[in-house]
Amino acid sequence: MAKVLGVLGGMGPAATVAFLARVQALTPAQGDADHIRIIADINPQVPDRNRQADAAEAVLGQMAMRLRDAGVQVLAMPCNTAHAQAAGIRKVGLPFIDMIIETTEAALSATGDAAPRKVGVLATPGGEALYTRSLQSKGCKIVRLTGPDRETFMGCIHAVKRGDTGEAPRAEMRRLAAALVAAGAEVVIAGCTEVPLLLDADGVSVPLVDSAEVLAQACVRVCG
Amino acid sequence: MAKVLGVLGGMGPAATVAFLARVQALTPAQGDADHIRIIADINPQVPDRNRQADAAEAVLGQMAMRLRDAGVQVLAMPCNTAHAQAAGIRKVGLPFIDMIIETTEAALSATGDAAPRKVGVLATPGGEALYTRSLQSKGCKIVRLTGPDRETFMGCIHAVKRGDTGEAPRAEMRRLAAALVAAGAEVVIAGCTEVPLLLDADGVSVPLVDSAEVLAQACVRVCG
Numbered sequence: 486m487a488k489v490l491g492v493l494g495g496m497g498p499a500a501t502v503a504f505l506a507r508v509q510a511l512t513p514a515q516g517d518a519d520h521i522r523i524i525a526d527i528n529p530q531v532p533d534r535n536r537q538a539d540a541a542e543a544v545l546g547q548m549a550m551r552l553r554d555a556g557v558q559v560l561a562m563p564c565n566t567a568h569a570q571a572a573g574i575r576k577v578g579l580p581f582i583d584m585i586i587e588t589t590e591a592a593l594s595a596t597g598d599a600a601p602r603k604v605g606v607l608a609t610p611g612g613e614a615l616y617t618r619s620l621q622s623k624g625c626k627i628v629r630l631t632g633p634d635r636e637t638f639m640g641c642i643h644a645v646k647r648g649d650t651g652e653a654p655r656a657e658m659r660r661l662a663a664a665l666v667a668a669g670a671e672v673v674i675a676g677c678t679e680v681p682l683l684l685d686a687d688g689v690s691v692p693l694v695d696s697a698e699v700l701a702q703a704c705v706r707v708c709g
Numbered sequence: 710m711a712k713v714l715g716v717l718g719g720m721g722p723a724a725t726v727a728f729l730a731r732v733q734a735l736t737p738a739q740g741d742a743d744h745i746r747i748i749a750d751i752n753p754q755v756p757d758r759n760r761q762a763d764a765a766e767a768v769l770g771q772m773a774m775r776l777r778d779a780g781v782q783v784l785a786m787p788c789n790t791a792h793a794q795a796a797g798i799r800k801v802g803l804p805f806i807d808m809i810i811e812t813t814e815a816a817l818s819a820t821g822d823a824a825p826r827k828v829g830v831l832a833t834p835g836g837e838a839l840y841t842r843s844l845q846s847k848g849c850k851i852v853r854l855t856g857p858d859r860e861t862f863m864g865c866i867h868a869v870k871r872g873d874t875g876e877a878p879r880a881e882m883r884r885l886a887a888a889l890v891a892a893g894a895e896v897v898i899a900g901c902t903e904v905p906l907l908l909d910a911d912g913v914s915v916p917l918v919d920s921a922e923v924l925a926q927a928c929v930r931v932c933g
Contacts, residue, residue: 498744502730505751509722515871517721520753526779527729529744551779555750647739 488708491557492525493548493574496534496564497646500678500697501527504563507701512709521708524557534566535611546573553577561704563678563697565612580707587703588674588696589619595672595692603628605670605691607638607661607684612676628670634661645679658683666691712932715781716749717772717798720758720788721870724902724921725751728787731925736933745932748781758790759835770797777801785928787902787921789836804931811927812898812920813843819896819916827852829894829915831862831885831908836900852894858885869903882907890915 490508494501505525514520526548532540545567549560560574561582568585575581593600605628606616617627630638638661644654662673662684675681675695686693714732718725729749738744750772756764769791773784784798785806792809799805817824829852830840841851854862862885868878886897886908899905899919910917 495741495744495746497741498733499730502726502733505729506723506726509726510872516867517719517753517870520719520722520751522719522754523749523751525747525749525751527744527747527749529741530746555775555779643740646741648734 487521488558489522489524489556490704490708491549491552491555491560491579492523493528493545493552493560493562493567494525494564495528496531496562496567497679498527498529499645499648499650499682501525501563503682504678504697504701507698508704511701511705521705524552524555526552531567534564534570535609538570541567542570542573544573545570546576549574549577549579553579559704559708561700563700565615565676565678565696566609568615569611582700582703582707584696584700585615585619588676588694588699589616589623591699592620592672592674592694593623593625595694600625601671602626603669603671605629605662605665605668605673606676607658607665607673607680608676609639609642610635616674616676628665628668630661630664631668634664637661641683642677642679645682650682655683655688659688662689662693711745712782713746713748713780714928714932715773715776715779715784715803716747717752717769717776717784717786717791718749718788719752720755720786720791721903722751722753723869723872723874723906725749725787727906728902728921728925731922732928735925735929745929748776748779750776755791758788758794759833762794765791766794766797768797769794770800773798773801773803777803783928783932785924787924789839789900789902789920790833792839793835806924806927806931808920808924809839809843812900812918812923813840813847815923816844816896816898816918817847817849819918824849825895826850827893827895829853829886829889829892829897830900831882831889831897831904832900833863833866834859840898840900852889852892854885854888855892858888861885865907866901866903869906874906879907879912883912886913886917 641654678697865878902921
């Protein structure tokens with residue numbers, strides 16, 4: 486039985502629309518009626534997840550409640566960083582597909598028979614903290630960006646947020662992924678939903694696990 | 710003051726996602742917070758607008774009510790055909806941006822100083838009926854597809870709905886637009902939100918007025 490999916494979005498808006506397109510692309514459909522019904526709250530005014538965590542948690546909780554009251558049955562949020570504030574969402578009592586857990590599991594099976602020992606993560610500081618915990622709980626080590634590369638990464642994310650997905654931020658993102666591989670990463674997680682707007686699997690020499698793609702697959706599996 | 714936009718979508722799903730991307734592309738933004746908050750109900754199970762009009766009107770009314778209760782302040786629906794069932798939406802008492810009216814006005818000003826006398830329309834039978842009335846009220850004549858071209862058009866729309874936006878339906882759509890121009894159209898309205906997924910302005914020898922683009926512009930104007 487198909488379920489109505491509720492999407493807590495807008496962090497950022499372009500990443501949310503790309504996520505919605507992925508869910509559709511992953512749904513086997515011969516016509517409109519085969520697709521999943523999605524109610525998406527694309528709210529670009531959610532307080533900054535890195536700087537105003539408590540306020541963000543409260544707003545995300547309100548969004549989840551309104552989505553529940555509008556009839557959604559399952560919740561998902563295509564923003565890795567905001568998962569640090571997911572407690573507010575979980576309080577509403579609907580199943581919540583956790584992007585960090587799903588992506589971690591996908592990364593562990595991305596290298597074939599043997600799970601990777603070192604997993605590179607392209608994420609904001611908040612997203613890195615979540616993946617550090619999640620990977621460590623599975624016995625993996627996280628490989629992070631270091632030094633000025635951290636600033637460069639955030640510059641790329643802000644470029645996407647102001648509409649720039651051109652060659653300059655793309656080249657930077659490929660270089661950052663390569664830096665993680667040089668530091669030992671056997672898999673790279675695109676752990677921020679803006680990353681896949683700049684980087685695809687061809688741009689990385691090890692398997693790339695795209696958190697937005699993984700979450701979209703999970704949504705189709707649960708709601709389709 | 711920015712307003713929350715409610716989108717009645719899913720007719721079809723790909724057209725709705727393309728519409729959301731257009732609203733974002735048309736919004737002047739340096740970061741997330743500059744974007745419009747949108748709550749979109751992407752409901753691919755709205756009953757067929759051509760065959761079950763009353764059932765569709767009831768469902769659209771329910772969707773509009775839930776969007777209102779979720780906090781939206783303005784409503785828009787990126788599906789031309791479904792505007793025949795807009796009465797259910799209007800009953801909820803929120804401003805509703807009418808895609809047919811907006812697109813008709815855009816078509817009248819698309820040929821510079823002199824308004825066109827004949828306007829070609831690429832639309833479903835239901836959409837054609839709406840544009841016929843709307844254009845006639847402005848003293849314009851509608852140029853429609855005739856004979857087997859009508860079936861070909863619906864075939865292209867269904868191709869998009871099953872995920873095919875390849876060269877075959879694109880070539881057909883260019884040919885259909887050319888048929889309207891050959892029949893005297895001075896402007897062509899892409900009067901079905903699937904059309905722009907197959908046809909752009911370069912594919913038509915007269916100005917092309919894209920109803921999805923026009924509605925997105927109106928949403929940014931009203932809600933931004």
